[in-house]
Amino acid sequence: MKTIWIIDHYSSEPKYGGISRQYDFAIELSERGHNVVIISSAFSHFTHTYISENAYYISKINDNMHYVYLKTSPYAENDGISRLRNMLSFKKAVIKNSDMIVKEFGKPDVINGCSVHPFAWVAAYEASKKYQARFSVEVRDLWPTIWVLNGDKSKYHPLVLFFGTLEKWAYRKADRIIYSMAYGDRYICDKLGFSKKKTFLIGQPMDCERFDRDAETKKSQVPEEIRTFMKDSFTCVFTGYYMKYEGVYMMLEVAKLLKEKGCPIKMLFVGSGQEKDGMEAYAKENKLDNVYIGSRISKESIPALLKASKICLAHLAIEDHEETYQYGVSKNKVNEYLYSGACTIYGFLYKDDAVATSGAGYVIEPFNSQELAQRIEEVYQMPESQRAKFGENGRAFINENHRVQVLTDKLEQVFFG
Incomplete structure (x- = not known):
């Protein structure tokens, strides 16, 4: 030993x-x-x-x-x-x-x-x-x-x-x-x-067995208010830090665009960070009843939350500093997104990221609300069988790599x- x-x-x-x-x-x-x-x-x-x-x-x-x-x-x-x-x-x-x-x-x-x-x-x-x-x-x-x-x-x-x-x-x-x-x-x-x-x-x-187990057994740990918000809805989920480089304001702008177009799509934020007050103010000012901005929830309940979502949202970019992530990143939540079974949409400058190359979702231009809204609508309009392919590809990629x-x-x- x-x-x-x-x-x-x-x-x-x-x-x-x-x-x-x-x-x-x-x-x-x-x-x-x-x-x-x-x-x-x-x-x-x-x-x-x-x-x-x-x-x-x-x-x-x-x-x-x-x-x-x-x-x-x-x-x-x-x-x-x-x-x-x-x-x-x-x-x-x-x-x-x-x-x-x-x-x-x-x-x-x-x-x-x-x-x-x-x-x-x-x-x-x-x-x-x-x-x-x-x-x-x-x-x-x-x-x-x-x-x-x-x-x-x-x-x-x-x-x-x-x-x-x-x-x-x-x-x-x-x-x-x-x-x-x-x-x-x-x-x-x-x-x-x-x-x-x-x-x-x-x-x-990724401990895939633990993720699958928690996704089934920890559903009750997801706060009831969040479960009610998501019930019978097409929901896009963001988990993590409420920071500008995470694209949270751009995502709220997308929620506004989707609401104005009459798209029945919800945006759920779960996390913490210095931008939370600003995000809540934006949602209130724009009367975004299709948005929920929550606090951190237990790590063990995240798999159940992600599995209940249709799209997982990630973003990583510093405005005016495109070279910041030229060596790649270690973003654990993206692995969880890919394994969740949902489609992943990632705002990232480098198009060879695994989100795109694995066929598990889309890599879009950072801070581009129009492109994100377009991709979300595109996934929303897909037949369920076509949408499921994203999750299948993501899980296969995680299992192999x-x-x-x-x-x-x-x-x-x-x-x-």
């Missing part, structure tokens, strides 16, 4: 929300006989509340898989000095508690340090040297390059220079580099010059090959 530590600040069990990537991999690895420990923060980035108030809290998932939640400093906003303090406190907590984790679960054979933020890499590296374990780096967001590409910061900004130095340091030290965005190698290898021999693409996994068992085969090769 090999012991694997996955150090991921933002990972948690699905019942706490957040990103399920590490949970899904760890479940599969544990079922293959590996001893897996996920080390993460007890303070949720998504709810801004504590999973546990304890400084050190163990959650047993099964005999071979455990979460270790470490208490870190809180923060109210997802940027600023308090967020940075939280990152540093996580690194400090990992190092402080590493001997206790070894005593509980044994020395690690592999330590996988996972960004978003690179201080997790530092903690993973220090632990790997201490316990003589293989050190792998996982990158799901290209900090700090993304700040420069989206126009948020200059390439000479002190934070960009600092994190850029830290990034290259981690890539040099790593025995293996894992990236999850489709073209991450163009940045890590072609631009920064790191060897492709130690660089591996492992995308976002993102099923957790398929990607865990690759992950084992990275960890132990």
Whole structure:
């Protein structure tokens, strides 16, 4: 039995929300006989509340898989000095508690340090040297390059220079580099010059069995008000962050266009974010009774919600910064959309995205409300048998390319090959 530590600040069990990537991999690895420990923060980035108030809290998932939640400093906003303090406190907590984790679960054979933020890499590296374990780096967001590409910061900004130095340091030290965005190698290898021999693409996994099970058994967890809104309706669903780059105002504009044309199509938004008040004001001002703007719902109820929808809506683009996502993205919810059985419509600049190439939906020009409205109407008017093809194609694509068992085969090769 090999012991694997996955150090991921933002990972948690699905019942706490957040990103399920590490949970899904760890479940599969544990079922293959590996001893897996996920080390993460007890303070949720998504709810801004504590999973546990304890400084050190163990959650047993099964005999071979455990979460270790470490208490870190809180923060109210997802940027600023308090967020940075939280990152540093996580690194400090990992190092402080590493001997206790070894005593509980044994020395690690592999330590996988996972960004978003690179201080997790530092903690993973220090632990790997201490316990003589293989050190792998996982990158799901290209900090700090993304700040420069989206126009948020200059390439000479002190934070960009600092994190850029830290990034290259981690890539040099790593025995293996894992990236999850489709073209991450163009940045890590072609631009920064790191060897492709130690660089591996492992995308976002889908636990298809859990999705199907939750879609059937968690229907009652979808709030009654949402179920009533969707009942007997052709509904387009958006889940996620209420941010401008997610195209939420463009989608509301489409709802207005569809209402003016008399199309009996509804738009449902479920999520959270800084634009919620603005979205609600827009809907109220334009009397959009075909729109529902809700708060976050449980992660476990999302499959039931998506399965009840006809179209799933996604969008990712920064206005006036077309180059922002040239290396691809790790957008877990798009995988869920593709597997849901609905048609997916994605506002994204790169037409070779899997949404289009798999035949599961359409990739449209970002912020183009006319094109989105046209596509929605087109899908609405299709015979049910034709519309079902989108879902069939999406599920086939996910099963072949993102099923957790398929990607865990690759992950084992990275960890132990």
